[in-house]
Amino acid sequence: MTVYLNGEYLPESEARVSVLDRGFLFGDGVYEVVPVYGGRCLRLEEHLDRLERSLAAVRIEPPLDRAGWRDMLTRLLEHNPGEDRSVYLQVTRGVARRDHAFPADTSPTVFAMVNALTPPDPAVRETGVAAVTMPDTRWSRCDIKAITLLANILARQQAVEAGATEAILMRGGRATEGAASNLFVVGDGVIVTPPKDQSLLPGITRDLVVELAADHGIPLMEAPVTEADLRAAEEIWLTSSTKEILPVTRLDGVPVGDGRPGPVWARMMKHYQTYKQQLREGRV
Numbered sequence: 276m277t278v279y280l281n282g283e284y285l286p287e288s289e290a291r292v293s294v295l296d297r298g299f300l301f302g303d304g305v306y307e308v309v310p311v312y313g314g315r316c317l318r319l320e321e322h323l324d325r326l327e328r329s330l331a332a333v334r335i336e337p338p339l340d341r342a343g344w345r346d347m348l349t350r351l352l353e354h355n356p357g358e359d360r361s362v363y364l365q366v367t368r369g370v371a372r373r374d375h376a377f378p379a380d381t382s383p384t385v386f387a388m389v390n391a392l393t394p395p396d397p398a399v400r401e402t403g404v405a406a407v408t409m410p411d412t413r414w415s416r417c418d419i420k421a422i423t424l425l426a427n428i429l430a431r432q433q434a435v436e437a438g439a440t441e442a443i444l445m446r447g448g449r450a451t452e453g454a455a456s457n458l459f460v461v462g463d464g465v466i467v468t469p470p471k472d473q474s475l476l477p478g479i480t481r482d483l484v485v486e487l488a489a490d491h492g493i494p495l496m497e498a499p500v501t502e503a504d505l506r507a508a509e510e511i512w513l514t515s516s517t518k519e520i521l522p523v524t525r526l527d528g529v530p531v532g533d534g535r536p537g538p539v540w541a542r543m544m545k546h547y548q549t550y551k552q553q554l555r556e557g558r559v
């Protein structure tokens with residue numbers, strides 16, 4: 276695997292970052308994950324918009340401009356040929372003597388790698404996955420895609436240990452999102468997803484699902500999802516760049532709806548797959 280590190284393209288085994296990097300010492304950095312289908316990045320400009328927003332929110336000067344990011348991604352993908360892939364991209368505040376306050380004269384560390392994107396397990400289409408609810412113990416700026424992911428990691432691990440695929444996080448009586456995914460529920464045939472605010476990450480897949488619903492006349496509302504809404508939902512879905520649209524068929528051990536992926540999910544999944552195909556063909 277060839278990775279990108281601070282302007283260089285080099286074998287992963289040769290890439291080295293200082294132990295004084297603030298990403299290592301403090302988790303002081305932000306990241307992006309961009310899915311790539313047929314050599315084309317899905318919603319690249321939206322991913323770069325979010326990266327720039329994350330960088331601005333944590334006050335790291337953008338190390339590259341738009342053209343620079345695009346060029347780097349193109350070259351990195353050329354170095355790592357393949358069909359469906361995803362690019363992981365990370366920017367930390369850089370290397371400095373350990374002190375919480377920002378260092379002077381340090382340039383950000385920029386790292387990117389390409390991973391294979393494995394399509395969702397076909398069995399999931401039949402059975403869906405299990406999710407468990409738990410308190411959202413994260414900070415109050417979940418809109419920033421920060422590499423500091425300890426609370427997300429603990430939530431996901433707790434879900435795995437409970438035999439589930441994902442954790443659905445609860446804050447103030449509302450479901451915010453998954454540990455690494457956004458949340459959709461279907462009630463009375465209407466799709467509902469929590470509005471974008473500081474309690475959740477503004478997912479690129481989430482926005483695409485909202486757009487596809489509008490394009491195809493499927494009713495969708497951006498509104499808070501209470502615990503009662505979640506437990507009464509006919510369908511629950513979780514979305515992310517790598518999970519696509521995952522149907523949740525068991526919540527805290529209780530079947531969701533009839534315990535099988537629902538019809539609204541099947542419809543949306545079809546539109547999502549069509550979108551991916553159009554991207555592969557360069558039509559979107």
Ligand SMILES: Cc1ncc(COP(=O)(O)O)c(C=O)c1O
Pocket residue numbers: 308427452453454455456457475476477478479480481514515516517
């Ligand atoms: C906390 C959280 N919410 C939502 C998402 C989904 O975002 P996207 O659709 O941009 O992958 C992610 C992705 O990793 C995430 O970590």
